[in-house]
Amino acid sequence: AQSVSQHNHHVILSEAASLELGCNYSYGGTVNLFWYVQYPGQHLQLLLKYFSGDPLVKGIKGFEAEFIKSKFSFNLRKPSVQWSDTAEYFCAVTSLPGGYNKLIFGAGTRLAVHP
Amino acid sequence: DGGITQSPKYLFRKEGQNVTLSCEQNLNHDAMYWYRQDPGQGLRLIYYSQIVNDFQKGDIAEGYSVSREKKESFPLTVTSAQKNPTAFYLCASSAPTSGRAIWSGELFFGEGSRLTVL
Numbered sequence A: 001a002q003s004v005s006q007h008n009h010h011v012i013l014s015e016a017a018s019l020e021l022g023c024n025y026s027y028g029g030t031v032n033l034f035w036y037v038q039y040p041g042q043h044l045q046l047l048l049k050y051f052s053g054d055p056l057v058k059g060i061k062g063f064e065a066e067f068i069k070s071k072f073s074f075n076l077r078k079p080s081v082q083w084s085d086t087a088e089y090f091c092a093v094t095s096l097p098g099g100y101n102k103l104i105f106g107a108g109t110r111l112a113v114h115p
Numbered sequence B: 001d002g003g004i005t006q007s008p009k010y011l012f013r014k015e016g017q018n019v020t021l022s023c024e025q026n027l028n029h030d031a032m033y034w035y036r037q038d039p040g041q042g043l044r045l046i047y048y049s050q051i052v053n054d055f056q057k058g059d060i061a062e063g064y065s066v067s068r069e070k071k072e073s074f075p076l077t078v079t080s081a082q083k084n085p086t087a088f089y090l091c092a093s094s095a096p097t098s099g100r101a102i103w104s105g106e107l108f109f110g111e112g113s114r115l116t117v118l
Helices: none
Strands: A004-006 A010-014 A019-021 A023-025 A031-038 A044-050 A056-058 A064-068 A073-078 A087-095 A109-114 B004-007 B010-013 B019-025 B031-038 B042-051 B054-057 B064-066 B076-078 B087-094 B107-109 B113-117
Touching: A004 A087, A010 A019, A019 A109, A023 A031, A023 A087, A031 A064, A031 A073, A044 A056, A044 A064, A044 A073, A044 B107, A073 A087, A087 B042, B004 B087, B010 B019, B019 B031, B019 B087, B019 B113, B042 B064, B076 B087
Parallel strands: A010 A109, B010 B113
Antiparallel strands: A004 A023, A019 A073, A023 A073, A031 A044, A031 A087, A056 A064, A064 A073, A087 A109, B004 B019, B019 B076, B031 B042, B031 B087, B042 B054, B064 B076, B087 B107, B087 B113
């Protein structure tokens, strides 16, 4: 069965530190990849997505992610985090064809950024 | 504003009782979903529906039931058969609208309903 692994469950950083959150998936075929973010007290929302093309995708608020097919990875990065980045981050994958209704989520990573 | 409305936000129930969580969307999305969020386990798919009057089991459907009588509404019933119902439940919907060939990949989520079984 398809699965998504997020390596870090909790990450604590100081402001201006660089961030990289790991995400690996198990499916060997064509996939669509996503990062979602849940800020405290807010809806879960899309941060960025990869469907095809340039494996380096940019999302909102300065986040980017790189798809490395050979490593089955889709790590999330930000060069300099802010206190407002404190949130829970979820990696998700859906397989193609026919899998568009089944978005599989990782366990999530809680990021705390200290001023 | 367009979006997804879940109610109630907080719900308490006694063991053995069924409870229904409401989910309404005005985004004109065909597909709707129910996920369960537990600490350290991420989101797990309970049921999803691609179109009115049709729905499919997700990965953890046991003890749950749904209906999709209207495009805008996808209520979830947590039955007494669900062994560990205390959780945070998230409803979502997705594009495309009818007839579009490519799915955008973006789910739009409600604020969630927190169910506690006493």
